[in-house]
Amino acid sequence: MVGGVQHRPAGAGQRYDVFHTDCPARDLVDHVTNRWGIWVLISxxxxxxxxxxxxxxIQGISEKMLAQTLRALVQDGLLRREVEPTTPPQVTYGLTEFGRDVGEPLTELFDRITRRLSAGGEG
Incomplete structure (x- = not known):
């Protein structure tokens, strides 16, 4: 995961086309739905x-991947990063309003899957 995109609205009357390679929304979708982004938002x-x-x-994530994922999601405007000036510094992450909005359907998807698996249903 490389860098983040700045969340900015399309111009008046425009919609982002995530199927176009130059679309800034495409990078944000990639960051949210990559292997670790979805788990950070759900956590x-x-x-x-x-x-x-x-x-x-988030079992299985390395410190390096977590740091990269957090950096991109903060730059995308999905997370806020708060640093307390202690020794060592304490860094806390939380969802922004935009992050809660994006994370809500992911949480619903996660809950549906876990409910189905818990019930033992397959079809």
Missing amino acids: LRSNDLRFYELRES
């Missing part, structure tokens, strides 16, 4: 977490 759906709490909640 933060209930409360803000510090870096190491996020790493522990």
Whole structure:
């Protein structure tokens, strides 16, 4: 995951075309739906977490990948990053309003899948 896109609206009367390679919304969709972006958004759906709490909640993610994912999602405007000036600094991540809006259907999808699996249903 490389960098983030700045969330900016399309011009008046325009819609983003995510199927076009130059569309800025396409990068944001890629960041949200990549292997780790979706798990970060779901992990933060209930409360803000510090870096190491996020790493522990998302099993299998490396520190490097978590840092890259967080950086891109902050740049995309989906997460806010708060640093407390302590030694060492405490960094907390939380969803922005935009992040909650984007994360809501992902949480619903996650909940539907886990309910179905818990019920033992396949079809």
